[in-house]
Structure formats: C-alpha cells, structure tokens
Amino acid sequence: MTGPLQAGELVMMVDRKKRRYLTTIVPGGEFHTHAGAVLHDDLIGASEGCTVRSGRNSAFLVVRPTLADYVLKMKRGAQVIYPKDLGPILMHADIGPGCRVFESGLGSAALSMTMLRAGAVITGYELREDFANRAVKNIEQFLGAEALERYDVHIRTAYEPIDHGPFDRMVLDLPEPWNVVPHARDVLGDGGIILAYTPSILQATRFRAALTRHGFGLSETLEVMNRSWHIEPEQQAVRPDHRMVAHTGFLTTGRKLVTEPDDPTTPSPDSTRKTITADEEE
Numbered sequence: 001m002t003g004p005l006q007a008g009e010l011v012m013m014v015d016r017k018k019r020r021y022l023t024t025i026v027p028g029g030e031f032h033t034h035a036g037a038v039l040h041d042d043l044i045g046a047s048e049g050c051t052v053r054s055g056r057n058s059a060f061l062v063v064r065p066t067l068a069d070y071v072l073k074m075k076r077g078a079q080v081i082y083p084k085d086l087g088p089i090l091m092h093a094d095i096g097p098g099c100r101v102f103e104s105g106l107g108s109a110a111l112s113m114t115m116l117r118a119g120a121v122i123t124g125y126e127l128r129e130d131f132a133n134r135a136v137k138n139i140e141q142f143l144g145a146e147a148l149e150r151y152d153v154h155i156r157t158a159y160e161p162i163d164h165g166p167f168d169r170m171v172l173d174l175p176e177p178w179n180v181v182p183h184a185r186d187v188l189g190d191g192g193i194i195l196a197y198t199p200s201i202l203q204a205t206r207f208r209a210a211l212t213r214h215g216f217g218l219s220e221t222l223e224v225m226n227r228s229w230h231i232e233p234e235q236q237a238v239r240p241d242h243r244m245v246a247h248t249g250f251l252t253t254g255r256k257l258v259t260e261p262d263d264p265t266t267p268s269p270d271s272t273r274k275t276i277t278a279d280e281e282e
C-alpha cells in the first residue's frame, strides 16, 4: 500500500484538468493519452504522489487508486453503487470481519469489493453470467486473488428459495428486493440484518411492506446526501460546489425478529425512533 511503485501495480494518473486514468504498470509498457505517452519504466521505483511527464511534456500526478477511485473508473457490466452510499451500507448493514453475507445481484462488484475489504465472507447470486465474470475480474484486479476465496458466486435468481446459508446479513441491489424477503427468514440468523439499495422510494416502500409481513422489524429507510465544497484559501473563495450528485438511491434495513409484532407487551419494532431525554432516562 505504501513505498515505491512496482511493476504489476495499479496506478491512477491525474492530468492538469483533473481527468483520471487507471493503468497497470508493465515493464517496457507505455500509457497513451492525447497528451503523448508516459513510459511505465518511469513509474517503476517512483514515489507515490510524484509527477511524471509524457513525451509531449504534459504532467501527470501518479497515486495508487483508492477503492472509491477504482469503483468510479473500473470496467462495468451494470450500474454501480457510488462511494457515497457504499460506506453507509457497511455501517447500516453492520458488515465486519468474518460476517457471512448473502449478496444479490453482483453487477460490477462495487458493493462486493467494499464488503470483502471489510472482511465479509460473501455468497452471491447473480442472474447474468457476463456480469458475474466482470465482478470476479474487478475484484481480482483491485483486491487480489486471495479475496476471491471469500467470494462464492452462483448464477441464479435470488427470487426463489436460497440453498445456501446460514447468513448473518443479506444485502440486495436488484430490481424487486421484496421478492427475496419471503425466503430470507429461512437463511438469516435471528436478529440478522437485511438491507436493500433501491433507486426509487416506491421500491423501498414495497420492500418495507414485505419486511413487516415476514416478521422483520426495527426498519429504517434513508438516503445519503453528500455535498462537496469549493475552497480556495488564497482567494477567500469558499462555497458549496455548484454541482452535486443529488440522488442515487435509498438504503432500507430491517432485522429478523422472533417476537410477535402485535404483542402489546413488546415495543413496536417499527415505531419511529423517539429521542429520549436525560430526564426521561432516569
């Protein structure tokens, strides 16, 4: 992760206009852009954060890509989940080392990579073989072949009974997550978390209804707002950026309950969270 750049490593080059390019360093290789070629041999042994020049004397900053950089630049089969949502998914689905996760669909593996890097052990159901192959290639390129030992892929629908498990978590990014819920109870441990990422609030609403029907509670739905700022200290120019990614999708979570939702002696599992003041707590 640190130290001089080596052959075989993936690097990100950033030009004067902040355009970003990914390339893998190959001895004797060349990276071609409109601004001329950068020799890979100039990168081998160089420090991360250095500037190299192309044959036409254009400067490129060179760094190792972060996972967020990679997700935005990697080859895609399907639409990816963006970094602004990937981090919160880890937190809201409570993914950590050794966590047994059922994931569907896999798409281009942006979410898979995020969970694998957090230490999850994933069983993935994906409908399309070409997408599954792309997912595996992306994971291997960014995380290395070892990560694939924790990634068990099956080409099949998630809308029918699930033959694997048990799981601690279920994380869904497919068009009709409510069709997974009836089978989820059979493979998710008690108290386990199910999370669906949905572009539309109507999908989130239908997913919530299915969760309630099938004995899940403590459900929550949220969207993540991410506003970047333009800051130029010398010019005293400080303001929000003019553009932002205003909407991507909704995160909806629920937990598998073993209490009866209608039992008047237990707290309502889906009641709006109430803020408890210090006085009330005493």
Ligand SMILES: C[S@@+](CC[C@H](N)C(=O)[O-])C[C@H]1O[C@@H](n2cnc3c(N)ncnc32)[C@H](O)[C@@H]1O
Pocket (backbone or CB within 6 Å): 078, 079, 080, 081, 104, 105, 106, 107, 108, 109, 110, 111, 112, 125, 126, 127, 128, 131, 156, 157, 158, 159, 173, 174, 175
């Ligand atoms: C938006 S993509 C997932 C993107 C992925 N989360 C990522 O971050 O790269 C949706 C995926 O769900 C898959 N899919 C759709 N219906 C499915 C089903 N019934 N069972 C399994 N996978 C399904 C699609 O083939 C597609 O790859």
